[in-house]
């Protein structure tokens with residue numbers, strides 16, 4: 001310790017001397033001395049603690065001498081003051097609290113902030129109706145307080161970066177060395193006027209290779225940036241002002257209520273509001289392949305960048321953009337897309353092995369020539385021995401050696417096929433440009449190569465081959481089809497069940513701007529939208545009224561495996577419980593034991609009738625309709641006490657079928673023909689009824 005103090009005091013004296021030279025007044029000088037003395041003495045006094053911390057790291061605790069320990073300060077006595085200015089519009093909450101809440105999945109902190117309810121009121125949003133965006137200031141103040149939903153991208157690399165990358169290539173380096181050698185030897189041999197030809201031309205070739213590959217890589221990265229801007233801009237469903245609408249993912253702000261369903265990407269960090277059968281794929285964050293369940297109590301936290309694997313839900317956005325856990329992760333890793341295509345990689349390998357062989361051969365040639373030269377086995381033009389022991393002039397020896405080395409260098413230059421990978425890069429970049437002109441997005445250069453060898457294309461049906469604009473065009477109630485607008489034929493009890501089944505057992509929603517207004521806005525998947533608009537416009541369904549009269553007890557969300565969704569509900573009026581199912585007609589029919597006829601009577605479903613219904617379904621499918629069935633069952637109270645929330649799946653009563661028409665996309669026939677002409681098979685992949693799929697596949701032939 002004494003040594004530390006003495007060095008510090010020495011240092012102090014030097015500083016004080018310095019002050020003397022600039023003529024500081026005596027009183028000032030004294031104050032300086034005092035200040036230095038205080039600072040350095042306290043430092044000298046504290047330095048053992050620092051030392052001790054280092055010792056602590058490297059020695060087990062029992063080896064630290066007891067006197068160190070006596071004066072060691074409590075490490076936890078340090079105070080960190082985090083000063084975050086609160087935004088005047090949101091005085092109760094700030095971004096770091098929200099970010100940490102989700103990142104650490106802290107249920108305690110959530111409870112302290114008053115749960116999701118408390119946070120949504122601090123964020124001035126409504127869990128049902130979302131934020132009120134009638135005033136654009138609202139969005140602006142949220143941007144100011146919590147930021148935008150965009151991620152900082154690593155700065156785009158300049159042209160010189162790519163030139164430098166190309167220059168780093170080992171073959172290029174070898175060529176450059178060869179060029180320098182060849183230039184030097186050439187000038188030595190043939191004089192500066194003519195001797196630079198060989199070396200100079202290698203330099204020009206290297207320059208060409210570097211500039212061409214840098215230009216093509218640079219343009220490719222620009223194109224990639226442009227494409228990723230388009231492909232990152234995904235539409236997201238949010239509720240604003242009570243109205244469900246689609247906005248761009250970049251427009252999402254903190255406080256938004258986002259509607260998520262199976263297959264959606266979570267657009268920001270947030271909290272669970274409500275939802276059913278939720279499973280989330282967090283593998284992009286954690287690498288864990290098992291799906292994580294999200295619910296109100298145990299795990300109400302959503303992470304940006306994850307994916308909904310099952311179910312549907314509403315989420316309250318708490319952080320966006322760089323404030324999300326995903327954003328934080330993105331800022332620590334830089335996405336490098338300088339990937340080589342498989343062909344490029346193989347060619348580069350080939351080039352470098354050819355180069356290695358070339359080097360080896362050149363080396364062997366060098367050795368052989370040198371040996372031959374020095375053993376006197378070579379002759380000049382006049383037939384004299386080139387090397388005559390000590391009689392040869394030094395200048396001649398050097399000239400001879402230069403000639404030999406130049407020959408070896410030439411072998412290396414010739415052996416390296418530097419143009420080969422360059423030719424491939426150029427060809428791929430050219431085909432990428434051609435494909436862009438044909439409106440085909442190529443994200444990775446290697447895709448061109450892969451596509452070139454594709455023999456089969458598997459395509460989704462809905463939305464790719466069809467327009468994804470579904471509409472109910474056929475309706476069967478019991479065994480009767482209802483033609484035209486004769487919906488008054490449906491008996492009132494069946495109609496009521498239809499209303500309940502459709503308005504409660506859905507992931508879509510209906511929005512009506514005002515009571516008087518007759519315009520409705522439907523949202524949800526195309527299937528849901530079609531059914532809802534049909535029910536509201538044709539069956540006069542009032543979704544809000546039904547929701548007021550009935551309470552949903554349990555939900556089984558739709559997924560493509562089961563092809564159906566079900567609910568258990570309780571009527572507020574008489575307290576009876578009902579189960580409603582909706583789904584692919586053949587799936588629902590298999591669960592039914594009875595059906596309602598047109599008069600509203602329940603009839604048993606015998607084998608004959610089942611065949612009849614099968615024919616109805618096949619008939620609809622054959623005219624390329626997606627066929628959806630509705631079924632109902634009243635469950636008794638004893639069977640369904642408080643603890644029994646199971647949604648019955650057996651002994652249902654069939655209500656009816658609807659047939660949804662999804663028009664084919666124009667131009668598909670030509671596209672399919674083009675593919676077939678090019679020798680590429682087309683396979684259609686769909687969860688629809690096989691007859692519907694067949695009908696749609698053959699529809700283009702008509």
Ligand SMILES: Nc1ncnc2c1ncn2[C@@H]1O[C@H](COP(=O)(O)OP(=O)(O)OP(=O)(O)O)[C@@H](O)[C@H]1O
Pocket residue numbers: 460461462525527528558559560561563564565582583584585626627628685686687688689
């Ligand atoms: N929202 C829904 N509620 C109930 N049943 C549905 C719903 N959507 C689809 N179905 C039924 O489930 C079947 C499978 O639907 P899904 O959306 O999984 O098909 P898919 O595999 O995506 O095929 P495609 O690409 O042709 O739509 C459909 O044929 C339909 O009968």
Ligand SMILES: [Ca+2]
Pocket residue numbers: 460461462
């Ligand atoms: Ca689909």
